[in-house]
Amino acid sequence: MVKEIRVKSVLNKHRKRDEWFLDDYSVNPYELCMFNCVYCYIRGSKYGFNMQDELSVKINACQLLEKGLQRRARKGEYGFISISSSTEPWQPIEEKYKLTRKMLQIILHYKFPIHVGTKSTLVERDMQLLKEIDENAILPKDLSDKLNHGVFVTFSFSSLEGRIAKIFEPAAPKPSERLETLWKFRENGFFAGIAYIPVLPFISDTNEQLEMMIKTAKEFNASYVFVGALTLQGTCKRLYYRVLQNHFPELLPKYEEIFKRSFQPSKSYQQKLEKKAFKLCKKYGVQYQILSKI
Numbered sequence: 001m002v003k004e005i006r007v008k009s010v011l012n013k014h015r016k017r018d019e020w021f022l023d024d025y026s027v028n029p030y031e032l033c034m035f036n037c038v039y040c041y042i043r044g045s046k047y048g049f050n051m052q053d054e055l056s057v058k059i060n061a062c063q064l065l066e067k068g069l070q071r072r073a074r075k076g077e078y079g080f081i082s083i084s085s086s087t088e089p090w091q092p093i094e095e096k097y098k099l100t101r102k103m104l105q106i107i108l109h110y111k112f113p114i115h116v117g118t119k120s121t122l123v124e125r126d127m128q129l130l131k132e133i134d135e136n137a138i139l140p141k142d143l144s145d146k147l148n149h150g151v152f153v154t155f156s157f158s159s160l161e162g163r164i165a166k167i168f169e170p171a172a173p174k175p176s177e178r179l180e181t182l183w184k185f186r187e188n189g190f191f192a193g194i195a196y197i198p199v200l201p202f203i204s205d206t207n208e209q210l211e212m213m214i215k216t217a218k219e220f221n222a223s224y225v226f227v228g229a230l231t232l233q234g235t236c237k238r239l240y241y242r243v244l245q246n247h248f249p250e251l252l253p254k255y256e257e258i259f260k261r262s263f264q265p266s267k268s269y270q271q272k273l274e275k276k277a278f279k280l281c282k283k284y285g286v287q288y289q290i291l292s293k294i
Ligand code: SF4
Pocket: 032, 033, 034, 035, 036, 037, 040, 041, 042, 086, 087, 088, 119, 169, 172
């Protein structure tokens, strides 16, 4: 049963712009997510495996967003808004509530640029609206000479293999469907790419897997790629280890080793992963990150 809640604020201003996502703001129309990815950090320490049971809809989100954007626009404080940072904006419940769609209409009115992050094929429903935002958005001054798009559409993957994705992202659309949607966005002139986040240690971080991921990005004409390591925060570690135990028991000791000190692998693991991805992007002629590093 979905809960309808009223919240006090919905437009979050970030203290510092994210280097990879380039967002200054974020909005989240829903609380939690029906896709239930095993590694998803939004569970924190509060929620168990099935987030669907606790899913909430922020029914006053549009009024709050309207107020917030009106104020920011008046002061000229334009910046990319992340849609969304801690929920899936086009999860199945969106078909009923259309809250993300309504928020996009408000964003279009106030001419803010956005960074869409999704695993959903439902995003295609709003392509026309996203096109209008792309064409009308006012970019933040310090990025206006570096970018010529008011919308980035990023599809995220932890693996391109349907069998693996089914285990770790049980209710999300298949990777092949996400790739097809990416293709459609590119065909329609969008700046759209791929976030391979999180790359799963010993599962999708092998040289062969990484090569396949970058090669696939090229084949689907992704505008950019970026890659990030797995983190296991809050209850995620316990849930993730339970899933490993069921599907890849031989990997458990290896995970215990790399996550023994922290919720994330060592800095050197992360740097190595990025270096490999960067080299492969060069090899296949794919842009690494939104603000090109190639
Ligand atoms: S789709 Fe995103 S927000 Fe939803 S469970 Fe997966 S990682 Fe979390």
